[in-house]
Amino acid sequence: MHSSNWFRGTGDSPLRSFAMAVLIVLPFAFAQYAARTYLGFRAPLGLLIPPVMICVVFGGWRPAVLATVTSLGIGAFFLMEPRYSFAVASTEDRAVLVVFSFICSFMSLMGGMLERAERKAGCLMRSLQESEQTMRALLQATTQAALGVGQDGLIRFANEAVRRLFGYAPEELIGRPVWVLVPEGLPELQPQDLEAFFAASRTGYTSQVREVKARDKHGRLIAAEASLGMADTPSGPLAVTFVADITRRKEAEERIIHAARHDPLTGLPNRALIYELGAHALVAASRADRKVAMLFFDLDRFKPINDTYGHETGDRMLQEVARRLKAAVRASDVVGRLGGDEFIAILTDMQTEADVTHTAAHLLQSLGQPCRIGELELATSPSIGISLYPADGRDIDTLIRHADAAMYHAKGAGRNNFQFFTAEINDHAEHAFMLEQRLREALRRGEFELAYQPVLDTRSMRVVGAEALVRWKQEDAPSLPPAEFIAAAETSGLIHQIGDWVLAEACRQHDAWRRQGLPPLRIAVNVSPVQFRAKHFRRRVAEMLAGAGIDPACVELEVTEATVMKQVEQAARTLAGLKELGVRITLDDFGTGYSCLGYLSQIPIDKLKVDQSFVRRISDDPHSLAIADAVITLGKRLGTEVVAEGIESEQALDLLRQRECDHGQGYLFSRPLTGAQFATWCRDHDARRVLH
Numbered sequence: 288m289h290s291s292n293w294f295r296g297t298g299d300s301p302l303r304s305f306a307m308a309v310l311i312v313l314p315f316a317f318a319q320y321a322a323r324t325y326l327g328f329r330a331p332l333g334l335l336i337p338p339v340m341i342c343v344v345f346g347g348w349r350p351a352v353l354a355t356v357t358s359l360g361i362g363a364f365f366l367m368e369p370r371y372s373f374a375v376a377s378t379e380d381r382a383v384l385v386v387f388s389f390i391c392s393f394m395s396l397m398g399g400m401l402e403r404a405e406r407k408a409g410c411l412m413r414s415l416q417e418s419e420q421t422m423r424a425l426l427q428a429t430t431q432a433a434l435g436v437g438q439d440g441l442i443r444f445a446n447e448a449v450r451r452l453f454g455y456a457p458e459e460l461i462g463r464p465v466w467v468l469v470p471e472g473l474p475e476l477q478p479q480d481l482e483a484f485f486a487a488s489r490t491g492y493t494s495q496v497r498e499v500k501a502r503d504k505h506g507r508l509i510a511a512e513a514s515l516g517m518a519d520t521p522s523g524p525l526a527v528t529f530v531a532d533i534t535r536r537k538e539a540e541e542r543i544i545h546a547a548r549h550d551p552l553t554g555l556p557n558r559a560l561i562y563e564l565g566a567h568a569l570v571a572a573s574r575a576d577r578k579v580a581m582l583f584f585d586l587d588r589f590k591p592i593n594d595t596y597g598h599e600t601g602d603r604m605l606q607e608v609a610r611r612l613k614a615a616v617r618a619s620d621v622v623g624r625l626g627g628d629e630f631i632a633i634l635t636d637m638q639t640e641a642d643v644t645h646t647a648a649h650l651l652q653s654l655g656q657p658c659r660i661g662e663l664e665l666a667t668s669p670s671i672g673i674s675l676y677p678a679d680g681r682d683i684d685t686l687i688r689h690a691d692a693a694m695y696h697a698k699g700a701g702r703n704n705f706q707f708f709t710a711e712i713n714d715h716a717e718h719a720f721m722l723e724q725r726l727r728e729a730l731r732r733g734e735f736e737l738a739y740q741p742v743l744d745t746r747s748m749r750v751v752g753a754e755a756l757v758r759w760k761q762e763d764a765p766s767l768p769p770a771e772f773i774a775a776a777e778t779s780g781l782i783h784q785i786g787d788w789v790l791a792e793a794c795r796q797h798d799a800w801r802r803q804g805l806p807p808l809r810i811a812v813n814v815s816p817v818q819f820r821a822k823h824f825r826r827r828v829a830e831m832l833a834g835a836g837i838d839p840a841c842v843e844l845e846v847t848e849a850t851v852m853k854q855v856e857q858a859a860r861t862l863a864g865l866k867e868l869g870v871r872i873t874l875d876d877f878g879t880g881y882s883c884l885g886y887l888s889q890i891p892i893d894k895l896k897v898d899q900s901f902v903r904r905i906s907d908d909p910h911s912l913a914i915a916d917a918v919i920t921l922g923k924r925l926g927t928e929v930v931a932e933g934i935e936s937e938q939a940l941d942l943l944r945q946r947e948c949d950h951g952q953g954y955l956f957s958r959p960l961t962g963a964q965f966a967t968w969c970r971d972h973d974a975r976r977v978l979h
């Protein structure tokens with residue numbers, strides 16, 4: 288049967304043709320519907336099926352299709368007379384139509400799936416392209432040089448910023464080994480370690496940041512920071528590195544580190560660096576079985592130069608000393624400044640003590656030469672203490688401590704000389720060290736107490752005040768007088784805490800006497816030169832007074848003449864600050880040594896205290912009497928009160944009274960007493976006075 292017969296066959300009518308067309312289109316429409324419903328998209332390929340099938344069925348291939356269908360046995364089912372047959376088609380045509388519909392559905396389905404796969408692939412491709420473009424744009428936009436390095440160490444990727452950092456065009460770097468850029472400092476990018484880096488990344492290696500030394504095209508070394516990460520690419524893992532130039536940051540860091548380890552005035556190593564370099568020197572000496580000498584320098588008469596000619600001159604002198612010190616030792620030796628006028632030289636690689644002596648003598652000679660500073664020619668000299676490694680100590684701390692002790696010995700031996708540390712100096716230094724430890728303990732345990740010596744009006748013999756004198760009451764031992772521990776407290780700096788305690792305790796006792804009904808009194812407190820020169824002394828006094836709630840006018844601070852004389856201008860400022868607080872100032876030990884009276888008008892004082900060395904001899908020694916006389920007269924001229932200490936006899940008291948010395952204190956009246964004894968003594972004294 289061919290197509291024309293088929294059209295002309297049974298029931299061959301427009302209606303039959305229409306029915307055939309509907310039957311062909313229906314499965315196709317169904318397939319389209321199914322694809323859209325269940326797969327969610329159109330199947331455009333299915334559109335080709337109807338015309339193809341129509342050609343097949345109605346064209347010359349119809350017999351072949353029928354034969355195939357029949358031979359496959361499918362046709363038998365359809366060739367059977369169906370119970371419900373298509374009214375418009377022959378059995379063969381029905382079979383053909385069923386086969387068509389299967390093929391149609393299958394093709395539509397396949398077409399749909401194909402289309403879906405294509406669309407998915409297209410989407411993936413587009414997103415890949417997008418992310419690659421984004422990545423490229425980001426890598427190009429960043430100011431940091433970005434490199435991609437393969438497992439073989441070759442650069443696979445370089446962004447535009449590499450040009451700025453390394454001087455290479457990006458394309459110049461592609462394919463070149465990364466160690467042309469990173470010659471040192473980043474082990475992961477060295478040939479031998481690169482493999483290990485990649486291996487580590489496979490077992491969960493996380494990104495890291497390293498500081499590296501990189502090299503640019505011109506061989507210049509750059510301080511850089513490399514952030515390393517790992518990327519999986521189709522061609523294998525890639526070490527992705529961002530490299531930032533941190534030269535400026537490193538320079539700033541180095542400046543900060545340098546500043547932290549060097550003395551700003553002389554540029555020499557400071558204490559921290561001296562310890563560090565010294566420790567290295569000791570290790571090296573120990574390996575080579577050599578000696579190291581620690582030289583501790585203190586400049587003689589530097590303070591007066593500083594005070595007289597000003598800090599600028601003093602600073603220039605210290606710079607000159609630093610220069611001479613450096614010039615006099617070898618480059619391998621260490622020269623540093625501990626602070627103030629104290630310098631250190633660590634002489635390494637010494638074989639004998641004679642070597643050290645030779646260098647010390649040379650340094651003494653060099654530093655003793657006058658310094659020309661502007662118009663001035665100023666001379667200082669060093670006192671040098673020397674300790675040796677390993678004999679005098681095996682660590683820097685001990686060596687410096689022992690050299691310092693030897694330096695004090697040199698000062699005591701007339702200055703401008705050097706002294707080696709000895710067993711005798713050691714004993715002395717150890718005693719000082721032990722005393723310092725015991726003082727700390729004493730402060731912690733509250734072992735200090737105050738004794739109070741009455742101060743009387745020489746005319747009326749009324750008690751006008753008390754001088755507070757510190758004592759150290761030791762367990763199972765007699766109390767120690769201040770002469771035994773004040774110097775050690777000053778050296779160790781513990782005097783600040785002790786001084787604070789003395790002032791606070793004296794104020795507390797003053798308040799207690801007031802409450803007990805004692806007449807209004809002034810309380811005198813001794814101030815150490817170390818306390819007086821401390822930066823925050825005024826503030827400390829203000830806090831103490833405020834804490835005690837005492838009327839500041841009742842407090843007399845006793846400062847020695849020597850303390851004031853050492854730095855007159857500075858002392859005058861400090862005294863003026865203290866006066867602003869409302870306290871009174873007494874110049875203690877007046878007449879002992881300095882007696883440069885010209886400065887007295889510059890400083891605000893309320894009282895002069897005639898030193899007890901004159902008062903005790905006032906009746907036997909005309910010279911002492913003359914001095915006491917002069918001090919009292921001077922006090923009158925200056926409008927200050929005058930107090931004489933150390934009055935031990937009626938005779939001395941009479942002489943002082945005759946010269947109108949205002950106040951007096953001494954064993955004639957009373958030895959220093961406890962707070963309670965003082966109150967009783969005052970009452971008894973008043974009673975005796977009334978009776979007389």
Ligand SMILES: Nc1nc2c(ncn2[C@@H]2O[C@H](COP(=O)(O)O[C@H]3[C@@H](O)[C@H](n4cnc5c(=O)[nH]c(N)nc54)O[C@@H]3COP(=O)(O)O)[C@@H](O)[C@H]2O)c(=O)[nH]1
Nearest residue numbers: 755756757768769770789813814815932933934935953954
């Ligand atoms: N920084 C501080 N220094 C203090 C403090 N307390 C005392 N000191 C100073 O210690 C030095 C010795 O003092 P001290 O052993 O207490 O002796 C004082 C008196 O006991 C003694 N004195 C008093 N009258 C007489 C006397 O008639 N004869 C005699 N031989 N000695 C006597 O004099 C010392 C008082 O001296 P001064 O201070 O000059 O008035 C002494 O220098 C104290 O300053 C303190 O808390 N902090």
